[in-house]
Amino acid sequence: MDLLIFRKLIFSIIAILSIILIFHFLKRQAREIAQKKNIKKTRYFVIKRLIFFVSLIFLLIILIFIWGINIKDLWVSIAGILAMVAVAFFAVWSLVGNILAGVIIYFTTPFKINDTIEIMPDGIKGKVLAINTFYSLIIDEEENYINIPNSLFFQKYIRNIRKK
Numbered sequence: 001m002d003l004l005i006f007r008k009l010i011f012s013i014i015a016i017l018s019i020i021l022i023f024h025f026l027k028r029q030a031r032e033i034a035q036k037k038n039i040k041k042t043r044y045f046v047i048k049r050l051i052f053f054v055s056l057i058f059l060l061i062i063l064i065f066i067w068g069i070n071i072k073d074l075w076v077s078i079a080g081i082l083a084m085v086a087v088a089f090f091a092v093w094s095l096v097g098n099i100l101a102g103v104i105i106y107f108t109t110p111f112k113i114n115d116t117i118e119i120m121p122d123g124i125k126g127k128v129l130a131i132n133t134f135y136s137l138i139i140d141e142e143e144n145y146i147n148i149p150n151s152l153f154f155q156k157y158i159r160n161i162r163k164k
Contacts, residue, residue, distance in 0.1 A: 015062045023055040098134045101150035111160050120157040
């Protein structure tokens with residue numbers, strides 16, 4: 001292995017270990033201050049997350065200098081990657097929205113299987129047969145199966161018709 005690359009690897013390992021040690025030290029100090037000052041846990045978690053991101057950014061800057069990466073080339077690469085990520089997110093936006101809506105429906109249970117629901121103001125009414133990842137399946141009074149995208153449940157009013 002080339003001596004220059006070996007040195008860069010050693011310096012990188014030293015930098016990573018140093019940042020990890022500094023992160024844990026700062027996290028411990030933040031925890032002690034939070035306990036002394038009676039700071040809420042939610043604020044402590046925000047402070048811990050901030051310390052983590054600052055440490056990560058600082059580590060990335062150190063590694064860029066160790067490896068001698070040209071900042072101009074780095075910005076071009078980052079911009080290209082961000083453009084591809086943006087296109088990918090746009091392409092799967094409705095898919096991800098339906099999956100997330102399915103998870104929220106599962107945990108919040110605004111309706112359950114075998115409940116009779118009505119989607120207002122569309123007037124779609126039926127019994128819930130299944131709640132899947134992307135859509136929910138209902139059967140109406142005329143025994144027609146209707147697949148409803150889960151994200152629609154967060155855009156419309158849903159009436160859960162209770163049997164008495």
